[in-house]
Amino acid sequence: MKALVPVKRVIDYNVKVRVKADGSGVDLANVKMSMNPFDEIAVEEAIRLKEAGKVDEIVAVSIGVKQAQETLRTALAMGADRAILVVATDDVHADIEPLAVAKILKAIVDEEQPGLVLCGKQAIDNDMNATGQMLSALLGWSQATFASEVDVEGNSAKITREVDGGLQTISVKMPAIVTVDLRLNEPRYASLPNIMKAKKKPLDEKSAADYGVDVSPRLEVVKTEEPAQRAAGITVGSVDELIEKLKEAGAV
């Protein structure tokens, strides 16, 4: 079985985000970019499935600017076998919406015929939490979101999902779309020799037009603002003072 893993290039999760003065978005020029943390978990899971003999090839896909190549090289260095870069914009500030990403991914799935797609649960830039679900709808495949355990057994997979009330286990028919949550695994670091080897692994470059997908956004950004700042607080010297302040504030 082939596994397809969509990986997104996003601002590194440690970077302090700055809103652009013109309100058009967040400043992404010259900031550190990394693979979306959830996607690292998805790549790791695909590698573990390969190590367990349940997957025989891992294809990583990224959609966005040309620089997303670096993200794909990271996936290849971790252990993906080949990569597909879909250049859909040349503007580092343009975010391709989940619906357009899902349409491109559907076209790639039609070509590649994977048995499993492992997505992240959410991209930490747009915080949409939508692409996997949308891809699943477009393909008419089964869907298991927020996975903290993945157990592939032949024609089905048992997936434990992190939900508001605790954990839910479902069994999905293959082929399936799984979106991964934080506690599924701990992603490995790519070793230096693997980083070198990754440079030789195949990376195909395509464009959104190759798949006939219109990536123009459905949601127009009217403005982007900093969130309201909280007023400065105070340091209390003791538990007694804390209780006193809380009583004054009517909080207890």
Add this chain to the structure above:
Amino acid sequence: MAVLLLAEVTGGELAMDATAKAVTAAQALGDVTVLAAGASAAAAGDAAAKIAGVSKVLVAEDASLGHRLAEPTAALIASLAGDYEHIVAPATTDAKNILPRVAALLDVMIISDATAVVDGATFERPIYAGNAIQTMKSSDAKKVITFRTANFDAAGEGGSASVETISAADNPGLSEWVENKVAKSDRPELTSAGIVVSGGRGVGSEEDFALIETLADKLGAAVGASRAAVDSGYAANDLQVGQTGKVVAPELYVAVGISGAIQHLAGMKDSKVIVAINKDEEAPIFQVADFGLVADLFDAVPELTQKL
């Protein structure tokens, strides 16, 4: 203009708080029809009919809708979509599972975690873990939206909407429910509690997490946790507060042994009063705290619990 609102139904019961908050958001968009779907959903539908501002309730009962599996529930909503301009739900894990699927079936974008309604096509939503708030205008014919409940007050009671029974859509039969592991607790529910006490990695162990629970019980509070506390097994996954966990905005939020990473702040910085107890005076959590106590939690928390 009509709005279809997917009620939060768990095990046949209506989650009143989440649903009533979404009703408040939806009312700004038009006439609200609530859909109660489940293996049993009639009681939930009756409860939803009593929410002020709901004009109609649709009840769909079918085994396939029992555990809110995405495929049959999304198919049902898509089959009803013709009558509505907006399809909305509270931003619970159920809705986040289902509504993007609905949006794709309708070939429209999803607007996730909206925090404010500007007009029928324009919404605010946080991005980058709440470090920016974006106003987005949709050009889609239908708008599919999840609303972040922490930002809306619950609609009151006193409604008397009509209730109509409808049938489920065909079950595509792609997935099956196996089991739930639900932590039973008598404490208030995290996202609707007036007070939340959260513990982080600083608490150090699952046993010592009892310190957090005892303080919470003294305050009648819900218990929350940082990702580090959940990853380390001190607390259950459904207690995680943050960018990728639950978003809370209680009257009082007490953060104990939590450093205050942006991903955690994203889930609690709209709380009315924030208390931080941390032994590191440089911890970023103090930047959002109204009252900061620099202390060892193993001294401060028992003392606080005892003196309250």
